[in-house]
Amino acid sequence: MPSSAGPSIDTITEGGRVTQVGEGQEADESAPPVMTFGAPTAGEILAERYELVEHINNDSAGRLVWRGVDVILRRPVAVVLRYPGGDSATEMLQAAVAASRVIHPNLVGVYDAIDEADRAYVVREWVDGQSLRDLAAEGPLDPARATAIGNAVASALAAVHATGMVHGNVHPGTVMISDEGRVVLADARTDGDDSQESDIRAVGGVLYFALTGHWPHSEAPLRGATAGHGRAAISDAVRDAAGTIAAPRQVRAGVPAYLDDLTMDLLDAEIAPPSSDVLAAELARLDVPEDEHYLDTSGPLRFAADTGEEPSPLAAAGGRKVAIGIAGLLAVALVGLLIGISALGDKDEDPQNTAGATPSASAPAGDATPAAATVRNLKVQGIRIVDPDSTKRDELGGADKIIDGDNDKGWETDRYPNATYGNLKTGMGVWLDLGSPHTVKSVQAVLSGRGATAQLLAGTAGYPSSSDGDKQMVANYKTEIGVLKEHDGTTMTFNGFNADEKYRYLLLWFTELPPSGDEDGFRLGVQEITVQGS
Known part of the structure; x- marks a missing residue:
């Protein structure tokens, strides 16, 4: 699902602070020149419907970003204009058409896409709020809020992936939190290297950033967010001499073990990630009111939901899934040893006691948490x-x-x-x-x-x-x-x-x-x- 929109911008309007994720940012030195010949002015009405109210900024792709009003439906909109239109705007318009087909409360709505040859523009939902990048700049988020944001992003991706498409641009600059608390994902775009798996891996990056304030993908920096460039700059993750990133629990206190494990597993290329709907279901299970202290008692993550397998009982201890295979074998061996010892001991005891040993040895299997249900339309x-x-x-x-x-x-x-x-x-x-x-x-x-x-x-x-x-x-x-x-x-x-x-x-x-x-x-x-x- 391609698009050429850039990261976030901030401005001051009469209604207060406004951020339009994916609608632009301060252009850096490498940004293409902005064509201003024939550029619109405040009060101009596009397509006899969209009145331009205020020029917000120019994004890193050289497009003009405006706050506008749909004069027919009487609602605020964001208008992104590109000069010229035609072939140079094909990617932007195709992205808008693809995005408009997916309706979900955690996705920014796309209303219109118009090519007038000399210019092209996309009309989108206007959202008052701030990006996750700006929110975490004030300090890492508490685990409950980070989980809620991850849940919203994963749910949005599940809706996109259900259509067979890819978002391709999940990072803290495209995750917006509105003033009312709604979390939305914006600015979908893709190139040949993007996949549904890379989208899911990016959820791990979003969780890591929310929990630590650092971005873990130094090999894939935020588009338009180069280090040391004003507001677009974002801190790289803490790394050891080999370049391995530190886990969230090593960066700050108070991150529960299995939320730490989930985040690191999603970032680990050696561990197959779950599908987006399974991930959304698991995060939804953990996304409960903060005052319920869910992170102390929620238990193991259930990525086995998409295969029908039960999770390892040792997952409750917060161990990484890369070690679950070995731990599972040890657990099976231990259970077999206990049953064998019980059987040997039963030869010299009352037969009525032989039935009592087996349930205690196999109790962990009965305590396994059922697989998470898949959320879908x-x-x-x-x-x-x-x-x-x-x-x-x-x-x-x-x-x-x-x-x-x-x-x-x-x-x-x-x-x-x-x-x-x-x-x-x-x-x-x-x-x-x-x-x-x-x-x-x-x-x-x-x-x-x-x-x-x-x-x-x-x-x-x-x-x-x-x-x-x-x-x-x-x-x-x-x-x-x-x-x-x-x-x-x-x-x-x-x-x-x-x-x-x-x-x-x-x-x-x-x-x-x-x-x-x-x-x-x-x-x-x-x-x-x-x-x-x-």
């Missing part, structure tokens, strides 16, 4: 529009477009004079049937506008597609997953699911509509809904 088996207060029921068509994988097509309500439907109805919803009970991690809905209010509910039964059936559904779906009021974005994400419960029927219930955009009144469009779980 769940297939929605049934979908329909719920409209209990309407007698005409003329807004029910097009529900299938919500799950067709195309953000440009979706279901849309009629236009209403008031955001709350006026006196016409209490709300409308989208009902989802997953076909069978599943463990659900998140539900993401991409909407046509900002300002909607929605509630995600779960139920235990389906109901007929009729006014009476819809009324029964609304009355009986009582399990609330989450509520978003007057949401200021076009992507809603609900992740308040109980990990110990399974869900089949879900209802996304809308009680307030966003402005219709290019006309008076209020209208809701649901472009796409994605359910993740196992």
